[in-house]
Amino acid sequence: MDRVRAQAHRLLDLRHRLAVRVPAWPVGAGLEGRVVITGSGGLIGGIVRAGLADGYALRGVDRSPGPGVDVVADMRRLASVRRVLEGADAVVDLAAKGSPYSTWKTVCDEDVRPALNVFEAARDVGVPRIVYASSNHAVGAYEQDEPYASVVAGAYGGLDPGSFPRISVDAPVRPDGPYGAGKGFCEVAARYYADSAGLSILCLRIGTVLSDDRPARERHFATLLTHGDLVSLVRCCLEAPASLRYGVFYGVSDNTWRFWDIESARRSLGYAPVDDAERWRDRLALREAHSASG
Numbered sequence: 001m002d003r004v005r006a007q008a009h010r011l012l013d014l015r016h017r018l019a020v021r022v023p024a025w026p027v028g029a030g031l032e033g034r035v036v037i038t039g040s041g042g043l044i045g046g047i048v049r050a051g052l053a054d055g056y057a058l059r060g061v062d063r064s065p066g067p068g069v070d071v072v073a074d075m076r077r078l079a080s081v082r083r084v085l086e087g088a089d090a091v092v093d094l095a096a097k098g099s100p101y102s103t104w105k106t107v108c109d110e111d112v113r114p115a116l117n118v119f120e121a122a123r124d125v126g127v128p129r130i131v132y133a134s135s136n137h138a139v140g141a142y143e144q145d146e147p148y149a150s151v152v153a154g155a156y157g158g159l160d161p162g163s164f165p166r167i168s169v170d171a172p173v174r175p176d177g178p179y180g181a182g183k184g185f186c187e188v189a190a191r192y193y194a195d196s197a198g199l200s201i202l203c204l205r206i207g208t209v210l211s212d213d214r215p216a217r218e219r220h221f222a223t224l225l226t227h228g229d230l231v232s233l234v235r236c237c238l239e240a241p242a243s244l245r246y247g248v249f250y251g252v253s254d255n256t257w258r259f260w261d262i263e264s265a266r267r268s269l270g271y272a273p274v275d276d277a278e279r280w281r282d283r284l285a286l287r288e289a290h291s292a293s294g
């Protein structure tokens, strides 16, 4: 019975593998490597794809067809993931439901399963580097403590930016829900694959990336990661030395009120963010005043 089940499983795997249509890698002078972007049809996928287009041969993968998607495949299926990763030098792994409101079941099926498949497939087909999209929600519960609670509320009275300790990447994972716990779990799984399979996996605890590329509420003055800084951080990860086998880094711009520590990203990756959300402060206040009066 077990043999029949295993055989059926293998046939199903083969069907999924054959169902994925993968175009040949683009070729061109001056391309620094072949990079798969999973979740390329989404917000961050679109930004990263546009930002890397001049330097890399790209293969965008998403389960829904659309702009920026070269391959339609579901990352929950290991056979499909193996197929799309073939021949790549690196993966920027973004595919996930990615919602702070997800249930445990959704997190397991839609966030954790696709990430584990990418780690597993990268080991199997020999993709040496993965840039994994973790999230600030892996440490979101620190925002219940002072002074972070005041900073996210925009209640700065008596506070001096930079005078309080920033949350280090070495602080224990402290998720604010199933989504953050799932990301924390994947960071740990990434470490296992780095240690056991020799992969290099760099995990980015991304802050807030918005389509408007500017703060929409008080918390974003601390947590915003602008599109430009996001692309430069991903580039830093792709170009980091192969000897960097594992790392967790905060993905945040150089915001005046930032409370995540990016020193390790500066040191290990050469990340040098140029934006500060503060420059939109007056414009947000004006917009709020306008909508209050309207």
Ligand SMILES: NC(=O)c1ccc[n+]([C@@H]2O[C@H](COP(=O)([O-])OP(=O)(O)OC[C@H]3O[C@@H](n4cnc5c(N)ncnc54)[C@H](O)[C@@H]3O)[C@@H](O)[C@H]2O)c1
Residues within 6 Å of the ligand: 038, 039, 040, 041, 042, 043, 044, 045, 061, 062, 063, 064, 073, 074, 075, 076, 093, 094, 095, 096, 097, 098, 099, 110, 114, 133, 134, 135, 136, 205, 206, 207, 208, 209, 210
């Ligand atoms: N936007 C942010 O501020 C932010 C912050 C922290 C972390 N992140 C993480 O970054 C990643 C990308 O976020 P985003 O804001 O671009 O989300 P998004 O929802 O805009 O994009 C995600 C994309 O992944 C695709 N996808 C989902 N499951 C898939 C699967 N099983 N197979 C193939 N494709 C699948 C979706 O179709 C979608 O196009 C996510 O992992 C998210 O958790 C985002």
